[in-house]
Structure formats: C-alpha cells, structure tokens
Amino acid sequence: MNRIFSGIQPTGNLHLGNYLGAIRNWVKLQRDFECIFCIVDLHAITVPQEPAALRKATREVTAAYIACGIDPDACTIFNQSTVRAHAELAWTLGCLTPLGWLNRMTQFKEKAGKQRDEAGLGLYAYPVLMAADILAYKATHVPVGEDQKQHLELARDIAGAFNRRYGVEFFPLPEPQIFGTATRVMSLRDGTRKMSKSEPSEQSRINLTDDADAIAQKIRRAKTDPHSLPDSVKGLEGRAEAENLMGIYAALTDKSIEAVVAEFAGAQFSTFKGALADVAVAVLSPITAEMNRLMADPGAIDAVLRRGAERAGAMADGYLREIYEIVGFLRP
C-alpha cells in the first residue's frame, strides 16, 4: 500500500491557504492511500513560540484536520514530538547530510533573512527533520506545495545517501504528490506574498476560525487595482491581486480560472468581491462550526492525538530499530 506523510506547523491560526493548498487535497488522498497526518510541533519551534500558544495551536490544527474531513479512524493524526523517532532519525540522517546541500535551501535564506548568524541550528536543519518525518514511516508519497518541493528533493537525496552509505535498499525514494489544482493563495494585502500564519496583519489572511462577518469584511478590504476585471486570462498578467482573488474563487467553486474570468468579464471588483465572500462563507462556515464544536472538548482532541501517537510510534519505532541495526548501534 502506498503511504502518505504530510504535516502542518502549529504556528498559529490555519488559513485559507493551508486549506486550499494542503488539507483539502489530503481529504481526497485518504480514499486511496494509507495516510499519516502530523502536527509538526518540532518544526514549529525552529522559530520562537509561546508555550501556551503552541499547545492551543496544536489542538486547533488537529480540530481543523478533522473539521475539514480527515477521518481520524482511517488516518493517523498525531503531534510530532510524541513520537521520538522523528528527532532521533533526524540526528542519524543529519550525520550524512553534507552542509553544501543545506546551504542551497531557499526557505532558510528567506526565514533567516539578514539575521543569518542569529538563526537557530534547528531552522537550518529543518529540511533534515522533514526528511526524517517522511522516512521514519517509509512514506512513498508526499503531497507538497510549490514551496516545499526543494525540501522533498533533499529528502530523496538523503534517503539515497543512507542507502548508498550502508549498501542497502532500505528507504524508498518518496515521490511528490502534485495536485493539478493545488492553489497558492496569496496575501489579501499584497498579491505577491503568500498568505501565511506568521504574517502580523490579520487582514492578510482568512482564518478557518473567522466568522461570516469577518470573512466578508476581509474580502471587502482586500487590496485590488483600479481597473475592472479582464475578459481573458492573459489580462490577469501583472495584476497579482486580481489573479489571486479570482484564483481563490476558482478553487472554492471547483471551476477553471478561464470559467471564472468569463463569468466576471468586465465586472467591477465590488461585484466580484460580493460573490467571492458568498462562496467563501458557504465553504468555510461548516468547517468553522465543526472546529468550534471540537475545540469545546479538548479532552476528545487529546484522545485522537494519543491514539495517533500510539499507532505512529509503533510503526516508526519498528523502522528505527532496523535503522539502528543497519547503522551498527549496539543494543546490549
């Protein structure tokens, strides 16, 4: 059976980008794959997190997975720090990852920015931990957005390096699971930057916990340009905000961008934004309601995570024992 591993960092409120770019696709995958969906809290602390906020976000991401349609009985849902194999395997894999490979990672350069010497070792080693996440379960497929493609390439290289170093065929090389419709959702305040949990402006993103009024208000205030909407897809070129909002509408309604452009050709942004707010509320309201219902019972969320950790731990510990055997660690 092909096996999927994917995860989201509990670094704040999940937003429309996480939903359209990741979770919505995972819901479809659970029909055809054995799925492991993680809340990657070890990754989250590569940048500073307030402990209480981290705990709250971990439950919130779990609730979001379930509210979006991930079945906790059919899939394994757990938080990363509860399965020790992630951190342990990251060390083993880190020992055979050349620094030159890590130096090429663009996400580190973006996140560390000019303060490179201040950035933590964890942020630098983030892609090695991601490789460990995937390889700890011998996952065969990883759904990735555009931004994570480079890290998955590295995970494949690290898997190959392990197999070569020890002369084994232990790790499968994980394949990217690309979605034709995978959407890169951009900020509502700047169509050239991706919608992000850690962006300070609340107005830049639609959170899965936003109510209908907040969604409508954020869309109404979304940045636009002074022109009416184009009558061809080519007319979206150089109009990042129009392209983003129309792309979101297309993703939410499961229509092609061509169909959406045809539907709103020549319309004013105000008309289009009204329609966009309606579909966003229609799609997100049931998710928000279900999330709120789940969040009211943290004990039940913790039970899901505990069950997931047991299942994931059993699988990963078995592989880790084999890996330690291959590496030559004595188990006295």
Ligand code: AQP
């Ligand atoms: N704007 C987006 N459009 C499409 N997909 C997105 N994803 C994130 N933002 C968008 C996808 O969501 C998954 C989980 O991402 P993550 O939380 O692990 O880290 P991230 O990609 O760094 O997300 P954020 O929101 O930008 O978090 P912060 O601000 O903490 O760094 C991934 O599959 C990602 O592609």
